[in-house]
Amino acid sequence: MRGKTVRETSVVLVQKMTPQDANLAGNVHGGVIMRLIDDAAYVVATRHCRCNTVTASIDRMDFHNPIYIGDLVSLKASLNLVGKTSMEIGVRVDSENLKTGEMSHGVSAYLTYVALDENGRPTSVPPLILETEEDKRRNTEAQVRRRIRLQER
Secondary structure, X not given: OOXXXXXXXXXXXXXXXXXXXXXXXXXXXXXXXXXXXXXXHHHHHHHHHOOEEEEEEEEEEEEOOOOEOOOEEEEEEEEEEEOOOEEEEEEEEEEEOOOOOOEEEEEEEEEEEEEEOOOOOXXXXXXXXXXXXXXXXXXXXXXXXXXXXXXXX
16 A cells, blocks of 8 residues: 655645625634535545545644634645544634735644445555655644543543
């Protein structure tokens, strides 16, 4: 099984927030952002293993700043850690006010996905090749989160 680099499977998804994305306060509903985060993570996980993948857990999801209707939202998702059948994907959500150009860090999230075979059973995934210092830093931090997750079981 050929390993893959973080760069090979990373994705950037961009979407304009519309009135249908609003909550009662007039901001973008957190659930809309959560769905987009899950979509971005799914693409990364499936690109890495080229098989069906499912969300196993969301380790953290931190909402830093509100996102408003009319904002352009960018989701940057990439692999942090690969286990035998699971993968941790980090997703960063930034928003841009299209009228002013002001940028804001909206949300950060860490999700674990599991690869499934054609029978719906967990299956092995390719190893992750770490190329950059940033890749290595993110991998080290993900290993700490993984140890904590396993201790909590």
